[in-house]
Amino acid sequence: MIRTTNKVSTWGAASALAVFGGTVTGPVAAADNVSMTGSPMEEVSVTASRIQREGFTAPTPTTVLDGELLIKSGATNIGDALSRMPSFQSDQNASTNTLGGAAGRRYANLRNLGSQRTLVLQDGQRLPPSALTGQTDLNTVPQILIDRVDVVTGGASAQWGSDAVAGVVNMVTKKRYDGFETDVSYGMSNYGDNREKRVAALYGTSFADDRAHFTIGSEWVDNEGVGNMYTRDWGREEWGLVSNTGYGTNGLPRTLTAPHVHRNVLVAAGIISTGPLAGTTFNSDGSSRPFVYGSPNGSGAMSGGEGYGLGDGVARRLSVPVERVVTQARLGFELTPDIEVFGQANYGYVHVNTWGPSAGDNAPITIRSGNPFIPDELQSRMDTLGLTSFGLNRFAREDIYGNGYGTSTEIDNYTRNQIYTLGVNGRTGGWTWDGYAQFARSAVKTRGTGYRINANFARSVDAVLDGNGNVVCRSTLTNPTDGCVPVNLFGLGSVTREAFEYYSGSQRTETIYDRWVVAANVSGEPFSTWAGEASVAAGVEYREDDAELIQNDPIALARGYIFGNAQPLSGSDTVREGYIETALPLLKDKPFAESLELNAAVRETNYRNSGSVTTWKVGLTDALNSSVRLRTSFSRDIRAPNLSELYTSVSSSNVNVINPENGANLTTRTETSGNAALTPEKAETFTAGIVLTPQAVPGLKFAVDYYDIDIEDVISSVSTQQVVDFCYAGAASFCALITRLSEQSAVVRAPLLNLAGLKVKGFDTELGYGFELDSLSSALAGRLDVNYFLTYQPDIIVDNGSSSTNRAGDMGTASTPYGGPKLKWSGYFTYSLNELSATLGVRYVGNGKKNVMYTAQDIDDNSVKSATYVSLALGYDLPAWRDTAEVQLYANVQNLFDKAPPFDPTSSEGNPYNATFHDVIGRTFMVGFRVKP
Missing domain, CATH: 2.40.170.20 (TonB-dependent receptor, beta-barrel domain)
Structure with a gap:
């Protein structure tokens, strides 16, 4: 030309x-x-x-x-x-x-x-x-x-x-x-x-x-x-941000910069995050012990202590x-x-x-009392306290296939x-x-391989003993042919290949x-x-x-x-x-x-x-x-x-927003999507x-x-809160995106x-x-x-x-x-x-x-x-x-x-x-x- x-x-x-x-x-x-x-x-x-x-x-x-x-x-x-x-x-x-x-x-x-x-x-x-x-x-x-x-x-x-x-x-x-x-x-x-x-x-x-x-x-x-990042000297310094839980009383700002910042909730060996057992983590053999926290110890992160750096640093390439x-x-x-x-x-x-990382559970995984993978000393403490369950947070760094990356998710x-x-x-x-x-x-x-399937994982986590003393999934008791493989989440290297492959799948x-x-x-x-x-x-x-x-x-x-x-x-x-x-x-x-x-x-x-x-x-x-x-x-x-902006399909999630009419919480089902208009x-x-x-x-x-x-x-x-706020301010076009179900709930479209x-x-x-x-x-x-x-x-x-x-x-x-x-x-x-x-x-x-x-x-x-x-x-x-x-x-x-x-x-x-x-x-x-x- x-x-x-x-x-x-x-x-x-x-x-x-x-x-x-x-x-x-x-x-x-x-x-x-x-x-x-x-x-x-x-x-x-x-x-x-x-x-x-x-x-x-x-x-x-x-x-x-x-x-x-x-x-x-x-x-x-x-x-x-x-x-x-x-x-x-x-x-x-x-x-x-x-x-x-x-x-x-x-x-x-x-x-x-x-x-x-x-x-x-x-x-x-x-x-x-x-x-x-x-x-x-x-x-x-x-x-x-x-x-x-x-x-x-x-x-x-x-x-x-x-x-x-x-x-x-x-x-x-x-x-x-x-x-x-x-x-x-x-x-x-x-x-x-x-x-x-x-x-x-x-x-x-x-x-x-x-x-x-x-x-x-x-x-x-x-x-x-x-x-x-751990292949570089600067990466091993693990600089990060830590929230100041003493803000308002110790004279320091809300967020602090610090070296050797580690996660304190997402822990590769697992950590109990709720109830009287909170702060309990696990050794490689699955036995329990107190987690070593750093200082300052903020919400989600801390300086020092055990664990590894923020940002999925182990499982992401430079x-x-x-x-x-x-x-x-x-x-x-x-x-x-x-x-x-x-x-x-x-x-x-x-x-x-x-x-990359297989998964990270910011929301606690519910472990029910009687799970046969719970260490004996921990089960005894649960029995003494009358606990029927606890919440476990765990960052899934399963190296199932021995690639040395600390992850089994590959794309x-x-x-x-x-x-x-x-x-x-x-x-x-x-x-x-x-x-x-x-x-x-x-x-x-x-x-992509190694993606966690939510339903299978939930069944795999819920392990029990059957009538013969075998560890099985609770779902298998009522459906013996469901193929569920129970998983042990306590400690490093505890997840077997069979369990991982049951609750993980490939996306193409x-x-x-x-x-x-x-x-x-x-x-x-x-x-x-x-x-x-x-x-x-x-x-x-x-x-x-x-x-x-x-x-x-x-x-x-x-x-x-x-x-x-x-x-x-x-x-x-x-x-x-x-x-x-x-x-x-x-x-x-x-x-x-x-x-x-x-x-x-x-x-x-x-x-x-x-x-x-x-x-x-x-x-x-x-x-x-x-x-x-x-x-x-x-x-x-x-x-x-572009075509993605025009035609992306609807995706739904539950979001809580503040109702500007009365300041109360409004529970919404938010539907995000593209917009052909x-x-x-x-x-x-x-x-x-x-x-x-x-x-x-x-x-x-x-x-x-x-x-x-x-x-x-x-x-x-546009966020759900913006849709609600703009409607309250008198924008009729945004009010058209809201369907009220009750005083406390609504469906909000956010294209x-x-x-x-x-x-x-x-x-x-x-x-x-x-x-x-x-x-x-x-x-x-x-x-x-x-x-x-x-x-x-x-x-x-x-x-x-x-x-x-x-x-x-x-x-x-x-x-x-x-x-x-x-x-x-x-x-x-x-x-x-x-x-x-x-x-x-x-x-x-x-x-x-x-x-x-x-x-x-x-x-x-x-x-x-x-x-x-x-x-x-x-x-x-x-x-x-x-x-x-x-x-x-x-x-x-x-x-x-x-x-x-x-x-x-x-x-x-x-x-x-x-x-x-x-x-x-x-x-x-x-x-x-x-x-x-």
């Missing part, structure tokens, strides 16, 4: 930066045809606009990543590379989600707005979603074929469609390549884990008098992952193993010198294996992506045009997402003004999405497992849209306007489910002179509800910036851009709603400067390139429909996916001399708070420290091979000083780290070689 986009020059220093550790680099904007370092560079098209025009400069900031040099660096995943760029946030990677169907996926998330609001393209075409929630897993992108990546950091829905609220990531691949190229690398961490092997190959050839061209690229990457194979093949044929037809096929396979995710495209592109009478038809399928199979689901697309685009320069030629681009597109989650397990359908229980889903949507864009020169060679241009676009989109919506954009660029350029844009952008989210985006290329300092480029994105009708869940608001503001700063060192002194040799990228985001304002909170600086999961440090930056220093290059990189993640809602009375230390990561990359071209091939040896070290992550607990899991912002793996090494013609 011929991209209808403007042209800019890449930047020598940016290319050098890509040699370092997969760092995202490139020009600070879709900028003038000016060398960033003083070296002439070839022109490339970028994605900021649909207009193709020499010298046009887009009003929207755009960064370019050189994909070829990224491959040389040994960075094996474009998702990891993007996450090091300050404008991105890594809310989904191999370390952030280590359990469940989304484990190991890598999503692009610009502006901390959530990955579902960043549009991901390949060669200007939408990549198929890897999940029902609409995001694309970057694991499925063929990195060796990437020519470069364009990152448009601003609203672009008018040009590219729904989801481009925060911006666009467009991976531009190599269409014509001659010869054979290979890249082989191996890496591991300083601790001997995180081992990764990679083999990639690219081949291209022309035939039929150079009218036909075939290109194929493939790569295999196998990363073995990392074990739990990084999950990911194996992927990605291939893309393209065949193009020129019917005439100006018309090409082509066919392209993409295939991606990703396998993620992970494990495998298999993702297969297929994309088939037929297209044509060409030029006719000064107009450039293209069209294509495409079918894409993403199929995800999830297989398959999700299939199909997409059909037909699209056509045209662009040209139909007329001229006094200031130059005007450009126009237009296009139409039709998409049809079909998704299905297949669940045939009757236990899961009845929600009978302790977790999991994915429910069937089936839904579809169709989209018809058309757009037009223009670039109109307004002034030329005037005072304060050497070149003034207007860029405007409008798109009309019709969704079968959500109706019609109009998006638009208008922008100005003003080149005051050859050294100073101003730019600004304003746009209306959208995100349409959802409408698209709407955003207004404003950007303004300045680009400086001072002629007095050749090779220097500096830019600052301000952005303000305001989203309304944000699709969000997803267009309720919330989200607003972010900030600044992006980028600087590049490169020069030959002999310009400073004839005694110096080589070249130095300095590059700097900074994002400052002081406002992330979340409105949940009843209150508004600025989550900027919030480093905990209370704000997910919207929190994050206010300040992030990356700086790189590249020295090159003949065949040798070396790059030193510094990446800074600013400080913040564990929760911005906390006050001094809520926690004793609410701070999260900043972190600085240093990296080093080396490359050497072998001169002996120069006559036959280009051979490069390379090596890089990430996290050179093995910086440990700061204490940043996540409320959902209690982990003492937050892999969204910080490196949890530590120092890693990689070596490799690359051969190309």
Whole structure:
């Protein structure tokens, strides 16, 4: 497909930066045809606009990543590379989600707005979603074929469609390549884990008098992952939060930070949590003894004492193993010198294996008196006290199969992506045009073993002696063929394989997402003004999405497992849209306007489910002179509800809320679900910036851009209490969600709603400067390139429909996916001399708070420290091979000083780290070689 986009020059220093550790680099904007370092560079098209025009400069900031040099660096995943760029946030990677169907996926998330609001393209075409929630897993992108990546950091829905609220990531691949190229690398961490092997190959050839061209690229990457947090020194410190049970009397806040924080309720050997026997735990042989508590001893957690750390730390990986194979093949044929037809096929396979805790019983398990597994001395105490039962809390860390992980719950995710495209592109009478038809399928199979079946477990726990003195389930006395196997829950290693396999089962689901697309685009320069030629681009597109989650397990359908229980889903949507864009020169060679241009676009989109919506954009660029350029844009952008939000089935639970009418408890059955009546989210985006290329300092480029994105009708869940409160406040639409059964009970529907608001503001700063060192002194040799990228985001304002909170600086999961440090930056220093290059990189993640809602009375230390990561990359071209091939040896070290992550607990899991912002793996090494013609 011929991209209808403007042209800019890449930047020598940016290319050098890509040699370092997969760092995202490139020009600070879709900028003038000016060398960033003083070296002439070839022109490339970028994605900021649909207009193709020499010298046009887009009003929207755009960064370019050189994909070829990224491959040389040994960075094996474009998702990891993007996450090091300050404008991105890594809310989904191999370390952030280590359990469940989304484990190991890598999503692009610009502006901390959530990955579902960043549009991901390949060669200007939408990549198929890897999940029902609409995001694309970057694991499925063929990195060796990437020519470069364009990152448009601003609203672009008018040009590219729904989801481009925060911006666009467009991976531009190599269409014509001659010869054979290979890249082989191996890496591991300083601790001997995180081992990764990679083999990639690219081949291209022309035939039929150079009218036909075939290109194929493939790569295999196998990363073995990392074990739990106890594989690291900082993890063994077990930092955590403990509630202060003496709050109000001891002068300390409600929550305290402390090392060696352990659970005091969920104990692997079991602990009695109710009645006069509370505090009794068990030895490995099942005998009882007092539990050793730490101090302070809070609700659910304590500092010191016995047990293990919070956050299921024993049973969760720091990084999950990911194996992927990605291939893309393209065949193009020129019917005439100006018309090409082509066919392209993409295939991606990703396998993620992970494990996790079998179960955790926050609610006590009832053990009845007379259970033959109760230790004799404990049964005697029960008899003396007249107890008929007690409550046992136990964290199920059954290592039934001897895998050494302390768990027998294992999950495998298999993702297969297929994309088939037929297209044509060409030029006719000064107009450039293209069209294509495409079918894409993403199929995800999830297989999990070791899930507890609630009903079977309840029967297995209730053990008795039969008439022959045999230990059996009570249910077996009345139903001898029920197959129940009694379980002993007292002590470590007490659960037999037979019992575990009776009350545990496997869950299997398959999700299939199909997409059909037909699209056509045209662009040209139909007329001229006094200031130059005007450009126009237009296009139409039709998409049809079909998704299905297949669940045939009757236990899961009845929600009978302790977790999991994915429910069937089936839904579809169709989209018809058309757009037009223009670039109109307004002034030329005037005072304060050497070149003034207007860029405007409008798109009309019709969704079968959500109706019609109009998006638009208008922008100005003003080149005051050859050294100073101003730019600004304003746009209306959208995100349409995804199929999961539209069609997720009803899930019921019992919830107690406060009745605002009288302050009494109201018992409700809450029904959460998707909502077929959802409408698209709407955003207004404003950007303004300045680009400086001072002629007095050749090779220097500096830019600052301000952005303000305001989203309304944000699709969000609503709590039962909010539904009740909003109704009481007079909102009739919420009263319609409540069915009163009596004065004390009700049924409350809580579907997803267009309720919330989200607003972010900030600044992006980028600087590049490169020069030959002999310009400073004839005694110096080589070249130095300095590059700097900074994002400052002081406002992330979340409105949940009843209150508004600025989550900027919030480093905990209370704000997910919207929190994050206010300040992030990356700086790189590249020295090159003949065949040798070396790059030193510094990446800074600013400080913040564990929760911005906390006050001094809520926690004793609410701070999260900043972190600085240093990296080093080396490359050497072998001169002996120069006559036959280009051979490069390379090596890089990430996290050179093995910086440990700061204490940043996540409320959902209690982990003492937050892999969204910080490196949890530590120092890693990689070596490799690359051969190309």
